[in-house]
Amino acid sequence: MDKDFLKKFVNIKRETKAMINIDPLQAGGKLTDEARQALVEWGDGFSVCDFCPGRLEGIKKPPIYDFVHQALPDFIGADVVHLTHGAREGKFLIMHALAQPNDFIIIDKSAHYTTYVAAERAGLKIKVVENSGYPEFKINVDDYEKAINEIQNEGKGKIALLVLTYPDGNYGNLPDAKKLATISQKYKIPFLLNTAYAVGRMPINMNETGADFIVASGHKSMASSGPIGFVGMKKEWDEVLFKKSQYFAKKEVGILGCVSRGTAIMTLMASFPSVVERIKEWPKQVEKAQWFSRQLEKQGLKQLGEKPHNHDLMFFEAEKLYEISKTHKGGAFFLYKELKKNNIWGIKPGLTKNFKLSTFAANKEELQKVVDVFASLLD
Amino acid sequence: MDKDFLKKFVNIKRETKAMINIDPLQAGGKLTDEARQALVEWGDGFSVCDFCPGRLEGIKKPPIYDFVHQALPDFIGADVVHLTHGAREGKFLIMHALAQPNDFIIIDKSAHYTTYVAAERAGLKIKVVENSGYPEFKINVDDYEKAINEIQNEGKGKIALLVLTYPDGNYGNLPDAKKLATISQKYKIPFLLNTAYAVGRMPINMNETGADFIVASGHKSMASSGPIGFVGMKKEWDEVLFKKSQYFAKKEVGILGCVSRGTAIMTLMASFPSVVERIKEWPKQVEKAQWFSRQLEKQGLKQLGEKPHNHDLMFFEAEKLYEISKTHKGGAFFLYKELKKNNIWGIKPGLTKNFKLSTFAANKEELQKVVDVFASLLD
Structure with a gap:
């Protein structure tokens, strides 16, 4: 087997490891x-x-x-x-x-x-x-x-x-x-x-x-x-x-x-x-999720699912972001790219109109940064 | 939940980690x-x-x-x-x-x-x-x-x-x-x-x-x-x-x-x-296994299974060790304990008459040590 081919399986770094993670799949699985x-x-x-x-x-x-x-x-x-x-x-x-x-x-x-x-x-x-x-x-x-x-x-x-x-x-x-x-x-x-x-x-x-x-x-x-x-x-x-x-x-x-x-x-x-x-802190997690939802709604996004919301998993509808994507040079990938540029990980590439996220792993300061990035994009 | 009870799940050391490992289950799974x-x-x-x-x-x-x-x-x-x-x-x-x-x-x-x-x-x-x-x-x-x-x-x-x-x-x-x-x-x-x-x-x-x-x-x-x-x-x-x-x-x-x-x-x-x-070295693994089998057989143990043997997994019958266990203060556990004392891991506790092992992970020097311990017990 070719040695150069085999090299690709070794010493692989995870580029997202240190990012603010709002991926619903990953937010609860970060190791202690x-x-x-x-x-x-x-x-x-x-x-x-x-x-x-x-x-x-x-x-x-x-x-x-x-x-x-x-x-x-x-x-x-x-x-x-x-x-x-x-x-x-x-x-x-x-x-x-x-x-x-x-x-x-x-x-x-x-x-x-x-x-x-x-x-x-x-x-x-x-x-x-x-x-x-x-x-x-x-x-x-x-x-x-x-x-x-x-x-x-x-x-x-x-x-x-x-x-x-x-x-x-x-x-x-x-x-x-x-x-x-x-x-x-x-x-x-x-x-x-x-x-x-x-x-x-x-x-x-x-x-x-x-x-x-x-x-x-x-x-x-x-x-x-x-x-x-x-x-x-x-x-x-x-x-x-x-x-x-x-x-x-x-x-x-x-x-x-x-x-x-x-x-x-x-x-x-x-x-x-x-x-x-950490489950003893669940009321604080819910409060944080609701706060985050309010911040994005203030910017014109709409949180779907139960309201007031009782879990860190949330789904947003963002008509305005979708409109921006139509003319943005990044196209449908602009949201993903802008977030990544700001060290934020977890919204799937290509999504702008509808996406889900989790507020579980990020603290309030980090979530404020997420809010600010959304604000700057919608400005 | 009681905090003292929970402590037992944290900071657990694996005591066998640095031992010579002849456990058939573990010999091929040691990480690079x-x-x-x-x-x-x-x-x-x-x-x-x-x-x-x-x-x-x-x-x-x-x-x-x-x-x-x-x-x-x-x-x-x-x-x-x-x-x-x-x-x-x-x-x-x-x-x-x-x-x-x-x-x-x-x-x-x-x-x-x-x-x-x-x-x-x-x-x-x-x-x-x-x-x-x-x-x-x-x-x-x-x-x-x-x-x-x-x-x-x-x-x-x-x-x-x-x-x-x-x-x-x-x-x-x-x-x-x-x-x-x-x-x-x-x-x-x-x-x-x-x-x-x-x-x-x-x-x-x-x-x-x-x-x-x-x-x-x-x-x-x-x-x-x-x-x-x-x-x-x-x-x-x-x-x-x-x-x-x-x-x-x-x-x-x-x-x-x-x-x-x-x-x-x-x-x-x-x-x-x-x-x-490592699979390119397989003929050397087989040679090492056969050498090990011969060393133990010289001491009166009998290797069961195919002969000459073509794999690192081996089963031994050791009538003499069984006889010793009848009067040894360690009883049926004496072989396990003696091996462990000598930093050798992998033969199940309580076995003396019949046991299996693998020569895959241990090098020849380490296996010589295993042979020597068997010799000292049978002396």
């Missing part, structure tokens, strides 16, 4: 210093398995056992927690274990694409509950009951699962999860709450909500390297989802024995005490 | 310096997604696209490569996409436990081809033909896949993969070669072997942090395994859109030029 240390200490392949008793979640040194069996269930208010490669893998795990091909799941219109794809991989039919459309795009969870009745009355098939995205990744809306739990209980259909953008950012308690399952993401919202996440559940689901192999008594079929046999579990653990602290 | 740099640079969650065009394998900066579409297929002689979380996830991906529940797969007796568990998760029936038993435990691939005939003649069901472990993780045996490829072609049954302990250690060319699929492991054998691996395949299987979602045109159902959205892909890439170089 403690996680960065763990990364180096436990980087070698299979290093967490030094003292493995036969399954990853049973390892007591490093204390993965305590983390998975005590810290995480306590943190999210679930009876049982198991590690996954991420929220999407958690969703597929639940759907594949719970449902038969051609069963239905009912999901919200604002669901992440991986909810669709996980259902597709499990061979399931998808019934979508619409949102309220422009400008708030809210989910009315009563519509799940209508969807249940429609499927059941028409004898279309079994409904295996209700899924609600909390919040959704576009608008950052927080629908009424508790109410959907009562509907799920009334119809005895299990209920999965997708909290990839919630657990690690804001307080969440699965049992208080009344959901059967919860999925979370380490790299999205828990200051962890990826890929890692977990599923939380009511106790009775543990043996359905995590039944042991008929061939190997210690190994769980649904996770192929062990999941996160690498560094990410160590970064997730190392950041955990900081994450426990 | 280049990978260690990549780990730090790309540790933040979702950092590889800075310039994402909609799918991970399409990312050109960092050059994941070139790595997956050009470097890896070239390296393993496959038409197409896709990333997975590891070899086991690759096996499940193939089985789940290819087979229907209750189809058969035929596997070798020496298969890794995850081959069984992946088949179980996909709802498949497993037919096992026995090995030759003590002392060599060799797989005669002609027995796959007998197994095929038995299932087909008795009308038991469809055979979806043949799986061969190359080498197996216990004895380090290398069965006749080319011959099994001709059998697979004769019966038109796809053939998967599990090379978790081969790719990255020794030269492998899937197309020359004639297999349809190959699975490999980054953290096991490619000097990478985990979890990461990949599947290689003949072109015609790409659209079966990686069909696009009916809902999202860019997203592949079998991998839920994107797989390795984290640091591991960066360590796999950063180590790759070194891995390309």
Whole structure:
């Protein structure tokens, strides 16, 4: 293999590392210093398995056992927690274990694409509950009951699962999860709450909500390297989802024995005490998000999604920026380029009229700079 | 949550980091310096997604696209490569996409436990081809033909896949993969070669072997942090395994859109030029393994598995050590403890009579030290 070709894979710098980051995907996944240390200490392949008793979640040194069996269930208010490669893998795990091909799941219109794809991989039919459309795009969870009745009355098939995205990744809306739990209980259909953008950012308690399952993401919202996440559940689901192999008594079929046999579990653990602290600051995060929204609205942008807004994920409509892009020499890329020039990262290249962002990682001073750059462009 | 309890998850040191490592699971996964740099640079969650065009394998900066579409297929002689979380996830991906529940797969007796568990998760029936038993435990691939005939003649069901472990993780045996490829072609049954302990250690060319699929492991054998691996395949299987979602045109159902959205892909890439170089040294690795085997056999231990041995993974039977353990104050743990005291890591605690190890990571001087410790214990 050509040596010059091979050089391109080595010594690659991440140019955005020190920038103000408002990328919704990245704002909750920036490592703490403690996680960065763990990364180096436990980087070698299979290093967490030094003292493995036969399954990853049973390892007591490093204390993965305590983390998975005590810290995480306590943190999210679930009876049982198991590690996954991420929220999407958690969703597929639940759907594949719970449902038969051609069963239905009912999901919200604002669901992440991986909810669709996980259902597709499990061979399931998808019934979508619409949102309220422009400008708030809210989910009315009563519509799940209508969807249940429609499927059941028409004898279309079994409904295996209700899924609600909390919040959704576009608008950052927080629908009424508790109410959907009562509907799920009334119809005895299990209920999965997708909290990839919630657990690690804001307080969440699965049992208080009344959901059967919860999925979370380490790299999205828990200051962890990826890929890692977990599923939380009511106790009775543990043996359905995590039944042991008929061939190997210690190994769980649904996770192929062990999941996160690498560094990410160590970064997730190392950041955990900081994450426990940071969710206490959630009211301040919401206040900061609302302040930022007001600043951009003062300049003529329009924040879509719930108002007043209750999450750091936000979607903006910016007709004026779109108008500017039509004549700007940077064209559709002018906003991206101007922000980058000002050390701001996270709005996708080519977008001007509609874009999403997160205020989670940036402090108020940094967000003021973002506001100022928008002001200068709109001036 | 109690602060003293939370402290245990932070600042955890890996005590075995600087030891001579003969653990089969870890010997091929130790990071290169280049990978260690990549780990730090790309540790933040979702950092590889800075310039994402909609799918991970399409990312050109960092050059994941070139790595997956050009470097890896070239390296393993496959038409197409896709990333997975590891070899086991690759096996499940193939089985789940290819087979229907209750189809058969035929596997070798020496298969890794995850081959069984992946088949179980996909709802498949497993037919096992026995090995030759003590002392060599060799797989005669002609027995796959007998197994095929038995299932087909008795009308038991469809055979979806043949799986061969190359080498197996216990004895380090290398069965006749080319011959099994001709059998697979004769019966038109796809053939998967599990090379978790081969790719990255020794030269492998899937197309020359004639297999349809190959699975490999980054953290096991490619000097990478985990979890990461990949599947290689003949072109015609790409659209079966990686069909696009009916809902999202860019997203592949079998991998839920994107797989390795984290640091591991960066360590796999950063180590790759070194891995390309190290497989050229494979004859020296084999010579080193054979030398080590001879040294231990001189002391009365017996190497099981193929002889002369052709892989760094080896299994030893040590009747004498077992006898010593009966009266030693350390009991069954004496071997583990004595090795550890001498800075040697990798033989499981509690084993004396039978154990496996790898000579891959240790150099000859280090292995001489291992030999000397065994000599001192047997003296």
